[in-house]
Amino acid sequence: MDGRQPILRMSGSITVHAVEVTTRDMEGLPDARGDSVASMLAADHGIKVGRVRVNLGYLIKAEMSQDEVERTVYDLFADPVIEIGSCNGALLDSNVLFPQAPEAVIQVGFKPGVTDNAGQAGLDGLITLYPRLAGQSQVATSRTYMFWDLPEGTDSAELAAMLHNSMIERCAIAGADDCAAARWPSLGFPDIPPAVFAKPSIVDLEVSDNQLEEISETGLLALNLNEMHAIQAHYRDPEVRVARKGLGLPSGAPTDAELECLAQTWSEHCSHKIFAARINHKDNVTGESSVIDSLFKTHIVSPTLDIQKEVDWLLSVFHDNSGVIAWNDEWSLCMKAETHNSPSALDPFGGAITGIVGVNRDILGTVCSTLLGCSEESTLGCVPEEMSQASPRSMEPWSSMSVTSASRWFTVVPSASCPDDSTTDARATTKLQLREISSTWSEEESVATVSMEPPSPALS
Numbered sequence: 001m002d003g004r005q006p007i008l009r010m011s012g013s014i015t016v017h018a019v020e021v022t023t024r025d026m027e028g029l030p031d032a033r034g035d036s037v038a039s040m041l042a043a044d045h046g047i048k049v050g051r052v053r054v055n056l057g058y059l060i061k062a063e064m065s066q067d068e069v070e071r072t073v074y075d076l077f078a079d080p081v082i083e084i085g086s087c088n089g090a091l092l093d094s095n096v097l098f099p100q101a102p103e104a105v106i107q108v109g110f111k112p113g114v115t116d117n118a119g120q121a122g123l124d125g126l127i128t129l130y131p132r133l134a135g136q137s138q139v140a141t142s143r144t145y146m147f148w149d150l151p152e153g154t155d156s157a158e159l160a161a162m163l164h165n166s167m168i169e170r171c172a173i174a175g176a177d178d179c180a181a182a183r184w185p186s187l188g189f190p191d192i193p194p195a196v197f198a199k200p201s202i203v204d205l206e207v208s209d210n211q212l213e214e215i216s217e218t219g220l221l222a223l224n225l226n227e228m229h230a231i232q233a234h235y236r237d238p239e240v241r242v243a244r245k246g247l248g249l250p251s252g253a254p255t256d257a258e259l260e261c262l263a264q265t266w267s268e269h270c271s272h273k274i275f276a277a278r279i280n281h282k283d284n285v286t287g288e289s290s291v292i293d294s295l296f297k298t299h300i301v302s303p304t305l306d307i308q309k310e311v312d313w314l315l316s317v318f319h320d321n322s323g324v325i326a327w328n329d330e331w332s333l334c335m336k337a338e339t340h341n342s343p344s345a346l347d348p349f350g351g352a353i354t355g356i357v358g359v360n361r362d363i364l365g366t367v368c369s370t371l372l373g374c375s376e377e378s379t380l381g382c383v384p385e386e387m388s389q390a391s392p393r394s395m396e397p398w399s400s401m402s403v404t405s406a407s408r409w410f411t412v413v414p415s416a417s418c419p420d421d422s423t424t425d426a427r428a429t430t431k432l433q434l435r436e437i438s439s440t441w442s443e444e445e446s447v448a449t450v451s452m453e454p455p456s457p458a459l460s
Helices: 032-045 067-079 115-129 156-163 175-182 209-218 225-236 238-248 256-265 296-312 353-365 420-429
Strands: 010-011 014-023 051-061 085-086 104-112 138-148 167-174 278-281 287-295 314-316 323-325 332-335 373-382 403-412 447-453
Touching: 014 032, 014 067, 032 051, 032 138, 032 156, 051 067, 051 115, 067 115, 067 175, 104 156, 104 175, 104 256, 115 138, 156 167, 278 314, 287 296, 296 314, 332 353
Parallel strands: none
Antiparallel strands: 010 014, 014 051, 014 085, 051 138, 104 138, 104 167, 278 287, 278 447, 314 323, 323 332, 332 403, 373 403
16 A cells, blocks of 8 residues: 545535546556547647556445445456556555656546446446445546646646537646646536526517527527528417417417427428428539429439339338338348438537437337448538538538538348348348448539528428
């Protein structure tokens, strides 16, 4: 022992125990996490750091004895061969492990309410060790980045901004002076604050067009003026006002919750306004102009239905949650593609990502069978200049970069009519040959001019 004492914190009435893990400093054993951070800083930001090390932190919120906590160190959190773990104070306080104090230390952890997958895995293991803790314990994780030989003038706060996503993560920083005094950063347990009921407010839509646009902009509703007019007209309808009054709702105006629901439902993410838009297309080479009334109807639905008239292997299209085609006489192939960015313009909280979750859900919703595999395809596109200044929510499915990747997934399952015992053989023998297609685009090569007229909104 080196004299360090266990770190005990209080979160409400329950004690929080801290466990830290670091890679052993051995010849031939790199700190892979630290090396990865050093490579990223050099490649992406031009910052060449002499050395980076990373400690993993686990906060255990549970009623446990010190002996029980000590058992978790190597039974659960650390690999005794290549790692050192401790529940007896900060590892940075050990002169044996860290004989030279770092020049900057940054600790990063998730904000309250953000899905912590590693923490959940730790909690599963904790309950396996101590079943009595089921339903009355939590585990949260963090990473502590330690830096040596930083370039002169490196700002710790700027360094921290490169290492965490402030939307879903929090961080604590120790600069050179703090490190010299052994004042290490320490994040507390990310307790979720109690939900406080806030009475919905009434949003007055009897305002000017400029004010309607301001309501959409400040509320990140991403609704254009036509859509705001449609909502305004709905709440002016005498029959709607009578019905709302009978329900105890404000008769002539929506609540902020109602307006948010409409914005979500009419978002690009949910209603695919770009796919449904009326597109005016001009060929800059020939000068020919054309109108595409819905990309989805004209370039996806229509050709698919035309093909279905000529072949017998399109078994189900645009009918269920996903499409089904014939693989052979005994097997069918169920496929689904997602068109959402991953992540979208606003990073989702952990667990809220849509793409791969949506396709798997829809496949299972169609055939209730066993998933065999997924693939990913990226499509590149240019962000229109007028969208580059749009609010974050209205950027979807575009990203804030000049080129965006809209990821799609395809999932394969055995036909619901096939016996379950054939699944294993199918996995072993079925091979999907996927072709990667890459293309480049530049403004100088543009051969067409495109403008869009979003579909007219309507409330029923």
